[in-house]
Amino acid sequence: MQAIRDSRGDRTFNVVNYLFLTLFFAAVLYPIIYVLSASFSSPTAVMEGKVRLLPIGPSLEGYQAVFAYKPIWTGYLNSVVYTAAGTFVNVVLTILIAYPLSRKDCYGRNAIMLFIAFTMIFHGGLIPTYLVVSKLHMINSIWAVILPNAISVFNVIVTRTYFQSTIPDELLDAAKMDGCSDYKFVWHVVLPLSKAIVAVITLLYAVHHWNAFFEALIYLRDKSKYPLQMFLRDILVINSVDTSMLGGDVDEKQKQEGLRELLKYAVIVLSSLPVLMLYPFVQKYFVKGVMIGSIKG
Structure with a gap:
């Protein structure tokens, strides 16, 4: 050797x-x-x-x-707000959809997962998405930046797989025997045992929101609501x-x-x-x- x-x-x-x-x-x-x-x-x-x-x-x-340069700090503050609020919404929604899909007793979970994965290949497109955002009266608001990309299919798949491989069914059965509800089980058992995956999706979502500018470019009109990356785009690309x-x-x-x-x-x-x-x-x-x-x- x-x-x-x-x-x-x-x-x-x-x-x-x-x-x-x-x-x-x-x-x-x-x-x-x-x-x-x-x-x-x-x-x-x-x-x-x-x-x-x-x-x-x-x-x-x-x-x-x-x-x-005051616009920079306006954008910085907006980016912090968008990142914090957006990441919170992303993580909560991802866990709420990933955990039920990881349970074997979830009726129709394979069909639901198929529909979710379908959106990774086919997307509605920019114009239909813009029309939906406009009809919901979210143009020029924080929700136009957060909600259109509230859930990442990739993160849902990774989180669901983590729950399946980490949280044994026996643990749920034992908790139910003690009178634990599903909500308490998720809050007191699943989340403490899932710090790794929660940290992963939090980082991925936070980085996405911090670097995002396209949604702001399309949906925001008021410059006082622009995130930092919009001002950075004006400085680097437009040289403005x-x-x-x-x-x-x-x-x-x-x-x-x-x-x-x-x-x-x-x-x-x-x-x-x-x-x-x-x-x-x-x-x-x-x-x-x-x-x-x-x-x-």
């Missing part, structure tokens, strides 16, 4: 594997470092393209511009920034352009922070929940 582990083929494979992973890691890490360095560089260095790896002319002007809101002396054209470029990188960094801060706390649950919920059936 020692001879096999130390063979030339194994050593060659390890060298090539580590080299490939190192190059892949560098390819993923470099854009992050570049954006972070650019956000801390001077406007002139960013405009002239001098930033490569480390900040050039370290400066906090980009973040000062962010703090002075009202420099009069940046504060300070921005009369010179070159300084305006420099602050606009710095604002792009600083907003990217700030918009990524919540997800980067959330992920380490749910990482262990994420790995466990995905593996159990996806593999066991």
Whole structure:
């Protein structure tokens, strides 16, 4: 066994594997470092393209511009509200539909699951969805951002599979013998034993809501209700920034352009922070929940 582990083929494979992973890691890490360095560089260095790896002319002007640009903070607050409310609705509805479908005594569960899975392949389309949202008088409201995507079929399947493989029928029988109702069983038994999958779907739903902009683009009219990603889209794609809101002396054209470029990188960094801060706390649950919920059936 020692001879096999130390063979030339194994050593060659390890060298090539580590080299490939190192190059892949560098390819993923470099854009992050570049954006972070650019956000801390001077406007002139960013405009002239001098930033490569480390900040050039370290400066906090980009973040000062962010703090002075009020629409960013309006979008930030809206994104927090949409993410919190939307994730709560998503998780509750997903559990309410996934748990009954995991029970063997649920009549017609296979047919219901077939209808649910059918929507993964065929969708009503943008125009019918818009008409439904409009008829329900949800245009330009928070519900237009949350309800059209209230349930992810993928998350329902993963959650249902997790319940089937983790919550034994004997546990339910024992609880019923003690007089426990279905609602109490879900609240006091199922949820405490399902922290992993709840953490997984919470993270997936939260990241989706935090990064979403299409629903806001279609359904929202009032800019005061725009999420952060809409303002980020205007800055990055349309290059639309009202420099009069940046504060300070921005009369010179070159300084305006420099602050606009710095604002792009600083907003990217700030918009990524919540997800980067959330992920380490749910990482262990994420790995466990995905593996159990996806593999066991």
